[in-house]
Amino acid sequence: MQLYQKVLLGFFFCFPFAASYSQEDSKIAVDSLYREDQFYIGINYNLLANTPKDVSLRGFSGGLQLGYLRDMPINKRRNVAIAVGAGLTVDTYGQNLFIGEDENEQSIFTVLMEDDVSFDRNRLSVYVAEIPFEFRWRTSTPESYKFWRIHAGFRVGYAFFYKSKFKQTGNEVNQTNIEEFDPLRLTTTLAFGYNTFNFFASYSINPFFDNATTTEGEAIDIRTIKLGLIFYIL
Numbered sequence: 001m002q003l004y005q006k007v008l009l010g011f012f013f014c015f016p017f018a019a020s021y022s023q024e025d026s027k028i029a030v031d032s033l034y035r036e037d038q039f040y041i042g043i044n045y046n047l048l049a050n051t052p053k054d055v056s057l058r059g060f061s062g063g064l065q066l067g068y069l070r071d072m073p074i075n076k077r078r079n080v081a082i083a084v085g086a087g088l089t090v091d092t093y094g095q096n097l098f099i100g101e102d103e104n105e106q107s108i109f110t111v112l113m114e115d116d117v118s119f120d121r122n123r124l125s126v127y128v129a130e131i132p133f134e135f136r137w138r139t140s141t142p143e144s145y146k147f148w149r150i151h152a153g154f155r156v157g158y159a160f161f162y163k164s165k166f167k168q169t170g171n172e173v174n175q176t177n178i179e180e181f182d183p184l185r186l187t188t189t190l191a192f193g194y195n196t197f198n199f200f201a202s203y204s205i206n207p208f209f210d211n212a213t214t215t216e217g218e219a220i221d222i223r224t225i226k227l228g229l230i231f232y233i234l
Contacts, residue, residue, distance in 0.1 A: 044228030059094030130157030
């Protein structure tokens with residue numbers, strides 16, 4: 001098991017209790033000018049959309065996100081707000097689209113069919129620094145730390161590092177400079193829930209690759225869907 005997978009697993013079991021305790025303590029003192037949900041951390045399962053024919057997930061595909069959002073209420077009751085901040089996401093996509101280079105250093109995108117090619121691992125890992133924006137609605141009050149929330153927004157991010165890794169017996173290919181890869185990451189987001197546990201979903205507006213095609217000539221317009229849990233701390 002990879003180190004980051006162990007971190008995700010430990011977080012999944014331990015963080016909800018810490019988040020709940022933190023929110024309860026922070027609400028003891030009544031503050032009529034309170035702000036909500038300023039730190040966040042979450043885990044998600046990654047899906048692929050708009051994939052070329054026969055491209056599918058294979059193996060581990062998940063991610064971790066964390067960051068800070070400045071909560072700015074815009075009404076007197078303070079249950080409607082906007083927020084802007086900074087965050088970091090780390091995502092891994094296990095799938096069967098091989099990314100390599102030919103002798104002219106041109107990118108190769110080949111769909112690995114299970115009956116034709118045996119491999120141990122084929123993953124794309126992406127590290128993104130991002131600026132999230134949210135429009136927020138909640139049922140909170142200065143006295144209550146348990147409330148319903150809906151956060152809708154979008155994120156502008158930059159992939160400062162990415163790596164495609166293919167591994168099979170006696171062969172390993174690593175790619176960290178893919179000409180077609182688009183480092184600008186634009187996503188829409190939605191979070192909703194009650195108290196500690198909140199569901200999270202996002203969809204990438206732009207694809208991972210620009211002007212890329214498979215060796216069969218099919219356009220690669222892969223986008224991502226993330227589904228998971230997000231936890232907020234004041």
